[in-house]
Amino acid sequence: MVYEVEKYLDELYPNPKCELNYNKDYELLIAVVLSAQTTDKRVNSVTSILFDKYPSIDDLSKASVNDIMEIIKPIGTFHKKAIFVKEIANILVNQYGGCVPNDRGALEQMPGVGRKTANVVLSNLFDVPAIAVDTHVSRVSKRLGLANKKDDVVTIEKKLMKKFDKSVWSKRHHQLVLFGRYHCKATSPNCNDCKLKDICKSNK
Numbered sequence: 001m002v003y004e005v006e007k008y009l010d011e012l013y014p015n016p017k018c019e020l021n022y023n024k025d026y027e028l029l030i031a032v033v034l035s036a037q038t039t040d041k042r043v044n045s046v047t048s049i050l051f052d053k054y055p056s057i058d059d060l061s062k063a064s065v066n067d068i069m070e071i072i073k074p075i076g077t078f079h080k081k082a083i084f085v086k087e088i089a090n091i092l093v094n095q096y097g098g099c100v101p102n103d104r105g106a107l108e109q110m111p112g113v114g115r116k117t118a119n120v121v122l123s124n125l126f127d128v129p130a131i132a133v134d135t136h137v138s139r140v141s142k143r144l145g146l147a148n149k150k151d152d153v154v155t156i157e158k159k160l161m162k163k164f165d166k167s168v169w170s171k172r173h174h175q176l177v178l179f180g181r182y183h184c185k186a187t188s189p190n191c192n193d194c195k196l197k198d199i200c201k202s203n204k
Contacts, residue, residue, distance in 0.1 A: 008195050009175040016174035025100040026057045032120045033112040038075045046072045057098045061089035084112030102126045123170040131173045133157045136180025143202040
């Protein structure tokens with residue numbers, strides 16, 4: 001069953017990549033923090049403005065929370081996220097020389113950064129094998145029987161790490177995200193065109 005899933009994911013997305021736009025390491029970190037409970041498309045629309053107005057991490061650390069808040073307003077929960085952005089920028093400048101650390105513990109101590117965010121950052125910036133479980137990965141994993149319906153995100157992550165070879169963890173993560181975003185959607189999934197419909201628990 002795992003073989004069928006991997007084969008189909010490779011067919012759909014042979015070269016998957018993160019859909020958040022970024023040019024610098026801290027831009028990805030901040031974009032992932034902003035992406036909680038909203039779409040990558042919406043995040044990209046506000047970060048293009050934010051990073052243009054504050055072109056360096058030093059500039060961003062000196063920005064007012066109110067100004068950050070006004071820029072990221074379209075993404076929701078912007079009050080809290082604006083504070084996160086300001087605090088993360090200050091931490092990077094004051095503790096890490098303006099660079100994102102290649103250290104899970106350091107990342108997860110930053111405001112707004114949990115395990116999923118750390119996994120995305122470590123995977124994309126430092127090629128650390130990781131599977132970040134967001135709503136898409138969670139939904140797809142449960143529908144395909146890769147995880148149980150009541151499993152939490154950490155349990156799902158551990159199960160996927162066992163099912164997939166470590167060398168493709170990051171690739172599978174991106175593929176599952178894209179599959180959940182465009183095919184196995186929360187509502188109106190494209191079941192009729194899906195080659196995995198015979199093994200899908202939801203389809204049954």
